[in-house]
Amino acid sequence: MHKATAATTALALPMGLVLAAAPARADAPAGDTTALHTQIQPLNEHGAGGTSTVELRGTRVTVQVHATGLAPGLPHAQHLHIGGRNTCPSGMDSDENGDGFVSTVEGMPSYGPEAVSLTTEGGTGAEHKLALEHMAVADEDGKLEYHRTFEVDEDVAERIGDGEAVLVQRGIDAGGDGSYDFNGAGRSDLDESVPAEATHPAACGSLTAAPESGMDTGLGGTAGAPTAAMIGLGAALVTVAGAVAVAGRQLLRART
Known part of the structure; x- marks a missing residue:
């Protein structure tokens, strides 16, 4: 059970990185x-x-x-x-x-x-x-x-x-x-x-x-092309892919 919780946490962290790296939507507040x-x-x-x-x-x-x-x-x-x-x-x-x-x-x-x-x-x-x-x-x-x-x-x-x-x-x-x-x-x-x-x-x-x-x-x-943001997004997606693989292995071990 503890292993499954740890895997979920590991997956949530890189997902946060994706949200941080993604470019702002046009309808998002832009200050003044x-x-x-x-x-x-x-x-x-x-x-x-x-x-x-x-x-x-x-x-x-x-x-x-x-x-x-x-x-x-x-x-x-x-x-x-x-x-x-x-x-x-x-x-x-x-x-x-x-x-x-x-x-x-x-x-x-x-x-x-x-x-x-x-x-x-x-x-x-x-x-x-x-x-x-x-x-x-x-x-x-x-x-x-x-x-x-x-x-x-x-x-x-x-x-x-x-x-x-x-x-x-x-x-x-x-x-x-x-x-x-x-x-x-x-x-x-x-x-x-x-x-x-x-x-x-x-x-x-x-x-x-x-x-x-x-x-x-x-x-x-x-x-106004969000080049830096897109680079950050790509890096974050790579991190997510790795985390998903690790999480899958940990969940498999927890069940066996």
């Missing part, structure tokens, strides 16, 4: 951390796209963007918009004035006004929405990488966490001359002193809760 992601889609028939992840911890926000197909060598103003229908404009349907472009203002019914300016340094409030000198610049191949952690207001943080934020990337080189000028698309409807090329949306994505298994980063891997 919320993870969101989006697949960035082109606007204005521009051909830009990519992925973005947002991690929200209280009022602290970490944003990562991986994008391609943007105007090479030019700054691209990026913002989190809140207050619209939490969607991106569909095709050219939002081109109200028929000039061949969906402007930032024309797209606002879909994604709302600017709430956060994704600058590389300095302030991140809506008042910095035209600070092109502090925006990320695409490389010579049109690839853009962005990563920054910053604080936002409580209301903004709550609405981001509720899935109300939409990422919009601006900047199209309509004239194809490697610069933002007034010849390609005229003046911006946000500020007439700024070329519309600098403020017209190039890409857009609605932020939603990140999938349990991580997301495709667009760079050949996934974000």
Whole structure:
């Protein structure tokens, strides 16, 4: 009887290791951390796209963007918009004035006004929405990488966490001359002193809760893959297999 009890105890211990090593379920409590992601889609028939992840911890926000197909060598103003229908404009349907472009203002019914300016340094409030000198610049191949952690207001943080934020990337080189000028698309409807090329949306994505298994980063891997946990789980399963064998032998001896 004592041998059978010992065998059961030996089996229970490694099973505890399995539970400890297994990755957390998506519906398990995650404290005050919320993870969101989006697949960035082109606007204005521009051909830009990519992925973005947002991690929200209280009022602290970490944003990562991986994008391609943007105007090479030019700054691209990026913002989190809140207050619209939490969607991106569909095709050219939002081109109200028929000039061949969906402007930032024309797209606002879909994604709302600017709430956060994704600058590389300095302030991140809506008042910095035209600070092109502090925006990320695409490389010579049109690839853009962005990563920054910053604080936002409580209301903004709550609405981001509720899935109300939409990422919009601006900047199209309509004239194809490697610069933002007034010849390609005229003046911006946000500020007439700024070329519309600098403020017209190039890409857009609605932020939603990140999938349990991580997301495709667009760079050949996934974000948030529980590698260490899976290694621990494999080791624990090996331990369980050994314990089961030992327990079986002990139970057999106890019966004989």
